[in-house]
Amino acid sequence: MTEEVIWRPYGKLRTEAVPDTWVERDERGKIRVHGKNRAEKAVAAVLISLSVLTVIELVWLAGIPVDFKKAAGQTLHNLSIVFFQPRLHYASVTEILYQLLVTFCLGVLSTLFGSVLALLLAMGCARNIADPRVSGLIKGFAAIIRAIPTVIWVLIFAVSAGLGSVAAVIGLTFHSMSYLTKMYAEAIEEMEEGPIEALKASGAGFLPIICQAVLPTSMRYLMAWTFMRFEINFTNAVAMGAAAGAGGIGYNLFMAGDFYMDLHEMGFLTYAILLAVICLEKIATKVKKNAS
């Protein structure tokens, strides 16, 4: 056996042990340079089956009586109004900025609550520090909460808490919590075993292990994930304002679109949101770069 560098189409260069004399040849006796391995076959199978389903769906969609030409023209016309003639009729610029701030704060609150709760849960379910039975239980719980879309959470809480910031924050928090639990747990699981084992061997309890080993080493990742979630929560808060009447700029958007049908106002709101989100994204890339 010798070590040889093998090039796999779907992977990095890697060294693998190969038999000395064995060379795979195809039916014409040529040396096979990239044989189909299991992963390649799986990729092909998945792509083909997804494409078939896509074609079936497109045929079904084509059966819906929509005048595509007219509708597409109208969409372009509406888009041009939104993007080239933004104007405010119903709200003042300061009010829009204030609503943007409200949406921003909804995102901040739900991210704060979500990350604190998620940190506690993640410590209970990261496999390298927690009891395996508790870990499974918490992971299952988080997966079920995560499976329910944010809008449903907000609407459910709105029934008993009333529409407003309380329902919005609790609803957004629920989904952030379960999402961050998964991400935090993965970040903690990825850390090196060394420090934890050393502390365990010296007889340190659970809390010292968390404070002295887990948090210091994984802090950067936790912060990066938290900020990423904040970005998601901001856009979610916009959507919740529109879909569940949870306040903030999303509600203005809903009123401008579905109530006043004022495309000019929608244009202004779109630009305001766009600017805010792009700023957040710029900051997020910086945070991510710091983390890696």
Added chain:
Amino acid sequence: MNKVLFGRKAVAIEILLIGAVLFFAASWITDFHISEGIRAFPAAICWIAQNMVPKASSLAKLPKILSRLAEAVMLSIAVTMIATLLAFFTSLAGSRTTAWKKGAAGLVRMFAAVFRNIPDVVWAILLLFSFGQNAVTGFLTLFFTSYGILTRAFIETIDEVSQNCVEALKGTGADFLEIVFQGVIPSAMSGIMTWILYMIEMNIRNSVLIGLLTGSGIGAMFDLYYKRLEYGVTSLIIIAIIILVLTIEYITDRVRKVII
């Protein structure tokens, strides 16, 4: 000085302080009272436990719920595949390793950033005006957001994974198509597949929100029974969504493990 600001204890205190300031400022601006939140929470859980239980009569709606969910899955798959196809071509123009002109790459990136950051609410309302309440509106709304996200993801994947082999191929004098088919696609394939699977998952989840906004699909059905206060059916829809999402997560996870 550095020790005072960046010592372990100092960082912990700073994080707590920043968190507290953010909490109080944000609570004040959004008119959120933590006491109200803490009081509302157990009440909400009690309410859910009492009301969000499917009744025997709501089971009659199950076939309709399942067919709506199947529609959502099919829609999400189709949206993801078509968005993938278009986003791949866009990302070839936007990636610094494959772009034919460096300036063009920057333009494509900017175009993709605008596309990605227009909120889905805006797409939903705009398309609702021209396409009306049907699955096509939902399809297009999901498509536009997926296209933006996938373009950014593919550009990053290509930049990260393919740089070395594209350079090597360029060195041998390969033309653009050869570079794409022999270099970019094979090296970026597993990254692209991961994104396709993730996007299908995300679109299924998102289709509830989009359906709610555009009045079609599973989202509209949820909205209907929710507004009629028929919580038996509403809870049945939620349970069906949970099972569907967990199943899809399980399947994509298995596929991902085989592929990578």
